[in-house]
Amino acid sequence: MTDHFGSCLCGTVSFELTGDFDSFYLCHCQHCQKDTGSAHAANLFSQSAKLAWRSGAGCCGSCLCGTVSFELTGDFDSFYLCHCQHCQKDTGSAHAANLFSQSAKLAWRSGADAVTSFTLPGTRHKKSFCKLCGSALPSTQIPGLLVVPAGCLDTEISMAPTAHIFSSSKAVWDEGLGDVPKFEGLPE
Structure with missing residues (x-):
């Protein structure tokens, strides 16, 4: 089937x-x-x-290994690029890219038992991820708020980022990136 x-x-x-x-x-x-x-x-x-x-203008997403998949219905309220040091460590990159909604609904299509979460003690920093491949996944750990890492979505979203936040913590090397050479794939 x-x-x-x-x-x-x-x-x-x-x-x-x-x-x-x-x-x-x-x-x-x-x-x-x-x-x-x-x-x-x-x-x-x-x-x-x-x-x-x-129903609705839903979107779908999944983890890197394909074990976890999900569907979202509803609208996003905001899309933030967070430069705090927790998000830099969490993503291994310059910033996190998260969509936020107080009304969208999350439905796990597969692999719900492979979703686990981490909360950094003493902070509001929370992350849900696939315990097999480590991919970031939607989080409902804060009551009334759905946080969706943009990179885990399989469908395109039309919403542009709302703002950069915690820019005072921005990585030093995250400046002038528009001048860095671009490649369609891995450079030779």
């Missing part, structure tokens, strides 16, 4: 199909031409696949 995921062009409507397809047809009738604005419609058919509609 196979899982298939899809959505409309803007991502507002999404769905999941569980099962296999029986046939694939290209229909050239005038109705399909008008409906698609194309020479034909391309349709998959199944007698047994189960369809599940996903």
Whole structure:
């Protein structure tokens, strides 16, 4: 049995199909031409696949090893690039990139038992991650607040970062990066 995921062009409507397809047809009738604005419609058919509609402008994500996957429904309130020293240590990078929401809902699709959390004693710094590969994952440790590391999302988001925060802790080497050479892949 196979899982298939899809959505409309803007991502507002999404769905999941569980099962296999029986046939694939290209229909050239005038109705399909008008409906698609194309020479034909391309349709998959199944007698047994189960369809599940996903509500809202949701997005999906997963960990690096693929054990954990999740779905989010709802909107993000803010998107912060945090330069505090805890986030630098936590990510091993110049900053964390986290989306925040007080209303979005998180549903684990797989691997919920592989999600673990860490709270730095004496601070508000919290992190959820996959205990197999270490990838950062959404956190609900603060009541009423969902924190989602932007890098764990598999679907694109249109929200631009709201602000850089804790810029007084910014790494010294995180200056003038616009002048650093760029490569499409690993340089030779």
